[in-house]
């Protein structure tokens with residue numbers, strides 16, 4: 579072995595080691611880069627809604643706040659029902675205008691799947707806005723269209739359903755004044771999503787809007803367990819398991835059928851609170867509606883008594899079921915309430931809707947926007 583050969587051997591080994599070092603360096607750099615990109619992509623930045631009103635100052639008790647509120651009340655912002663200007667041609671327009679996150683950090687939500695259903699008639703922009711207040715990628719939303727809706731509205735809602743992965747718009751239209759058809763609309767929503775493992779179905783009225791964050795609402799619903807809540811009546815899991823038409827609950831003078839009938843009549847006429855229907859009751863419930871309830875049963879109003887004690891409606895504005903629609907004069911009071919939903923109408927007071935939107939946004943994303 580000559581000196582030259584030994585030298586060449588060393589050189590070879592040296593090059594090999596150098597090659598390894600460079601490779602490892604490049605590989606390391608590559609992993610750091612990929613990690614950086616992933617972190618950047620998952621950076622979670624909620625986009626707050628546009629709102630020019632200084633919501634928290636309206637009627638905040640200060641002299642300035644009272645003046646601001648009184649000035650606002652003389653001339654509320656409203657929509658006049660003319661939404662032809664709203665751009666909705668593409669899904670991009672919707673995503674640009676509203677915050678509908680495709681993913682949320684894991685800890686933001688409790689893994690309990692809910693199917694929110696609302697029959698819609700008019701005011702597309704309001705539908706889109708209130709859905710964004712309730713939005714989470716883990717839930718599904720169904721928007722059956724009322725027969726009273728006009729063509730322009732229907733087209734926009736159907737387009738919205740096509741743009742959003744978790745928004746379902748059943749084909750056909752449903753007469754919202756007929757309870758049997760309203761329940762048929764809910765059925766259509768469920769049939770459109772046969773594989774979706776929802777635990778509760780939440781039936782909302784057109785003017786019911788969330789007041790709490792989706793996390794709080796979801797947690798509240800999950801605590802119902804396997805119970806159903808119709809208005810303020812709870813139908814327990816025990817009742818549901820034993821529920822059999824014509825059988826009498828021995829502990830009460832009413833038969834189970836009559837009890838359920840009355841509860842439903844009451845809910846239909848008062849429409850005071852949402853209907854939280856649990857999955858274990860769903861099939862039995864729909865058989866019951868089909869077999870036991872006719873439109874005439876619902877039209878019979880004799881059993882329904884509206885509790886009118888302490889019911890002052892500051893805004894003096896009511897919905898079709900004679901429930902109070904809230905306005906800016908209620909803002910300071912309603913933000914202290916722990917109700918899950920409230921009532922608003924953009925044709926009466928759009929500013930109030932926008933303020934509740936901002937409030938709910940803050941409540942939902944407070945941890946991410948500071």
Ligand SMILES: *[C@@H]1O[C@H](CO)[C@@H](O)[C@H](O)[C@H]1NC(C)=O
Pocket residue numbers: 652653
């Ligand atoms: C109310 O506001 C609208 C537009 O914001 C304005 O055109 C109208 O003159 C106002 N009316 C009153 C009474 O202030």
Ligand SMILES: *[C@@H]1O[C@H](CO)[C@@H](O)[C@H](O)[C@H]1NC(C)=O
Pocket residue numbers: 658660662
């Ligand atoms: C709605 O807007 C269109 C076009 O701008 C107009 O022709 C129509 O008169 C408006 N309708 C109402 C009710 O304001």
Ligand SMILES: *[C@@H]1O[C@H](CO)[C@@H](O)[C@H](O)[C@H]1NC(C)=O
Pocket residue numbers: 816820827828829
């Ligand atoms: C009826 O009452 C008894 C005792 O009070 C109770 O054990 C039973 O669960 C009740 N039945 C129903 C269906 O609520």
Ligand SMILES: *[C@@H]1O[C@H](CO)[C@@H](O)[C@H](O)[C@H]1NC(C)=O
Pocket residue numbers: 887888
């Ligand atoms: C309802 O009205 C009664 C009698 O006027 C009063 O005593 C009670 O405090 C009121 N309740 C609420 C929640 O305002």
Ligand SMILES: *[C@@H]1O[C@H](CO)[C@@H](O)[C@H](O)[C@H]1NC(C)=O
Pocket residue numbers: 798801916917918919
């Ligand atoms: C759920 O919300 C209702 C108000 O709608 C409230 O009365 C109830 O206490 C809440 N339940 C829980 C467990 O937070």
Ligand SMILES: *[C@@H]1O[C@H](CO)[C@@H](O)[C@H](O)[C@H]1NC(C)=O
Pocket residue numbers: 633634933936937940
């Ligand atoms: C929402 O949060 C922002 C930023 O913290 C604040 O300026 C705004 O007043 C809040 N809005 C409401 C309605 O609470």
